[in-house]
Amino acid sequence: MLSLQHLWTRSGVLTVLLFPLALLFTVASRLRRLAYRRGWFAAVSVGVPVVVVGNITAGGSGKTPLVIWLVGWLQARGYRPGVVSRGYGGAAPGCTVVQPDSDPAEVGDEPLLIRVKTAAPVVVGRDRVAAARTLLARYPGVDVIVSDDGLQHYRLARDVELAVIDAATGLGNGWPLPAGPLREPRSRLASVDAVIQVVRGAQPPRAYPPLATWRADYSAGSAWRLRAPHDRRALSELPAAEWLAATGIGRPQGFFDMLAAQGIRFRARAFADHHAFRPGDLPADAGVLMTEKDAVKCLAFAGSDWWAVELEVAPETGFIDWLGARFERH
Numbered sequence: 001m002l003s004l005q006h007l008w009t010r011s012g013v014l015t016v017l018l019f020p021l022a023l024l025f026t027v028a029s030r031l032r033r034l035a036y037r038r039g040w041f042a043a044v045s046v047g048v049p050v051v052v053v054g055n056i057t058a059g060g061s062g063k064t065p066l067v068i069w070l071v072g073w074l075q076a077r078g079y080r081p082g083v084v085s086r087g088y089g090g091a092a093p094g095c096t097v098v099q100p101d102s103d104p105a106e107v108g109d110e111p112l113l114i115r116v117k118t119a120a121p122v123v124v125g126r127d128r129v130a131a132a133r134t135l136l137a138r139y140p141g142v143d144v145i146v147s148d149d150g151l152q153h154y155r156l157a158r159d160v161e162l163a164v165i166d167a168a169t170g171l172g173n174g175w176p177l178p179a180g181p182l183r184e185p186r187s188r189l190a191s192v193d194a195v196i197q198v199v200r201g202a203q204p205p206r207a208y209p210p211l212a213t214w215r216a217d218y219s220a221g222s223a224w225r226l227r228a229p230h231d232r233r234a235l236s237e238l239p240a241a242e243w244l245a246a247t248g249i250g251r252p253q254g255f256f257d258m259l260a261a262q263g264i265r266f267r268a269r270a271f272a273d274h275h276a277f278r279p280g281d282l283p284a285d286a287g288v289l290m291t292e293k294d295a296v297k298c299l300a301f302a303g304s305d306w307w308a309v310e311l312e313v314a315p316e317t318g319f320i321d322w323l324g325a326r327f328e329r330h
Contacts, residue, residue: 005059005251008172008181018179026176029152029184036154043157046132049144050158054151056188057171057181060250060273062198062218063164064110064293067148069216069313070162071118073323074144082142084131084156085111086149087124089274095125095134104297109274110148112296128156151192152183160326161192165213166251168203193326196319201257214319220258221310226295226302235262238307242266245289246282248275255291259309264289282306 007014035041053070055061067083074081087096090108098107098115107124115122121139125131128150136142150156151163165171172181186208189195195213197205205215223238225231243264247255248271256268266289271281277297282288284303295308 005169005181008059008175009169011173011175015173015175015179019175022176022179025178026185029176033154033184033188041155044129044155045157046129046136046145048136048142049160050132050147050156051144051160051162052147052150052153052156052158053162053164054147054149055164056151056184056186057165057169058177058183059169059181060254061164061166061169062200062216062254064114064148065218065311065313066162066164066196066198066216066315067146068114068117069315070146071114071120073320074146075118075120077324077327079144079327080141081144081146082121082123082135082139083111083114083118083146083148084128084135084150085114085122085124085147086126086128087111088149089276090124092124095123095127095131097134097138098122098124105276109293109296113293114148116296117292128153132156161194163189163192163195165195165197165206165208166254167197167199167205168254168257169251170206194319194322196315198254200254201261203257214316214322216313216315216319218254218258219312219314220262220264221312223289223307223309226299226306226308227304235259235264235309238264239287240265241287243287243289244269244282247271247291247294248277249273249291249293255309258311259289 053063053067071081087108090106092106098111100116102112104112111122111124123131123135132145176182196216197213198216200218222232222234243266245259245266246269250273252270279301288306292308
């Protein structure tokens with residue numbers, strides 16, 4: 001995955017060689033979307049408002065942290081949100097309800113993190129409609145569903161579409177899969193309700209004329225010890241040693257940039273996205289910093305000085321006001 005992401009940052013010989021496959025992918029994607037727009041395939045309404053938080057690129061854009069923020073925002077306003085997700089990397093068959101002690105190898109690391117961080121009900125399943133119906137049947141009090149990813153899962157009817165773009169990587173080389181990172185053409189962004197650019201560290205947002213985009217700043221928050229989650233400290237309170245910063249997320253450089261912005265001294269080690277951490281992957285006797293997404297997979301064998309760094313998500317005020325007005329209309 002890391003080599004693919006490197007390929008997708010620019011156009012080259014291999015990109016051109018992959019063009020025939022990219023062309024086939026583009027035709028299939030456009031035909032599928034056309035089928036739903038023309039009504040040849042029917043989108044299914046599940047009876048409550050649905051908000052899709054997704055992207056048009058493969059790889060880590062930062063959508064799951066925005067889902068966690070959105071669920072908290074809804075809860076603070078009296079809504080009872082539930083979450084559906086594909087559960088990428090998980091082996092659970094059919095539709096599975098995620099519990100706080102679920103195995104990430106079964107339900108996926110991101111759905112488990114959402115469940116732990118928000119306490120909202122979460123159901124994973126490849127079929128988002130079936131997952132949403134399972135969620136509503138199991139938790140009849142849910143009055144809004146947030147879909148973690150699923151922008152291209154057109155069978156699930158939605159009321160709001162939020163597209164997330166990483167400001168550092170943007171749309172890559174602009175080519176469709178597998179020659180580039182695009183799941184859909186750039187023009188798809190014109191049809192979503194809002195485009196949010198994730199900004200980490202000093203990376204400024206990009207311009208996508210004529211699209212208007214909102215900004216969401218992601219920064220490193222406090223840290224908690226994996227062996228003792230109640231032990232929480234500001235990053236500035238951690239020992240001034242050289243840490244091992246290890247992560248298996250879609251864009252590991254984003255995590256490293258946030259640590260650097262906090263003045264943390266570290267050596268970096270990146271694993272593939274959704275890496276299934278096992279004992280021996282990281283030194284048990286070292287000081288390790290990782291994301292919370294990584295931490296949920298390391299709790300059973302964590303070293304004594306392994307810490308998870310919380311992510312602080314701060315969308316700009318204009319987006320929050322727009323979102324509030326949108327929900328008032330519903």
